[in-house]
Amino acid sequence: MHLNPYGADAVLLAVNLVTRPATTPDELAERCEESGVESRLVRERRVTAADLAAVRVALDEWLAVVDADDEQTRVDLTNAMLAKYTEHPRLTNHAGDGWHMHYRPDNVPVGRLVATLISTGTALHLAGRGITRLGRCATDGCDNVYADLSRTGRQRYCSPACANRDAVRRHRARTP
Numbered sequence: 553m554h555l556n557p558y559g560a561d562a563v564l565l566a567v568n569l570v571t572r573p574a575t576t577p578d579e580l581a582e583r584c585e586e587s588g589v590e591s592r593l594v595r596e597r598r599v600t601a602a603d604l605a606a607v608r609v610a611l612d613e614w615l616a617v618v619d620a621d622d623e624q625t626r627v628d629l630t631n632a633m634l635a636k637y638t639e640h641p642r643l644t645n646h647a648g649d650g651w652h653m654h655y656r657p658d659n660v661p662v663g664r665l666v667a668t669l670i671s672t673g674t675a676l677h678l679a680g681r682g683i684t685r686l687g688r689c690a691t692d693g694c695d696n697v698y699a700d701l702s703r704t705g706r707q708r709y710c711s712p713a714c715a716n717r718d719a720v721r722r723h724r725a726r727t728p
Contacts, residue, residue, distance in 0.1 A: 562673025606663025
């Protein structure tokens with residue numbers, strides 16, 4: 553049995569799609585393939601405008617999880633996404649490459665597939681790494697999101713560039 557891409561890869565796909573939204577079905581397919589998350593399934597299915605719209609709805613719900621004011625709200629919003637997009641886990645070997653878990657029925661549209669991956673991946677990320685490990689960049693003027701995959705759980709910036717920019721700003725503020 554092997555592990556699915558539920559978890560960090562799915563959460564990073566959500567960060568990617570929120571930071572640089574896909575504007576066409578083809579772009580959504582490319583971004584899913586680039587992430588490596590269920591890329592074979594996305595490649596086999598034609599991504600439609602309805603899939604793109606479904607992913608946008610799921611990403612809006614995911615942003616509410618990121619922006620939750622407290623842990624219980626974050627948990628409640630994550631659980632609502634799980635209830636909406638996932639089903640009971642099941643073992644499958646649909647591709648003939650080994651048994652693994654799915655949290656969705658087979659043959660769902662790509663929009664539902666991505667929403668399932670993001671909601672399940674987010675739940676596993678928060679449960680496994682810590683409930684506070686999603687957020688918005690701490691740099692003034694940057695509203696990008698991040699998924700904290702650091703060992704220490706102290707990430708505050710969306711990128712090294714923003715971390716450096718904020719460090720320079722703080723340094724200059726201290727220097728007379």
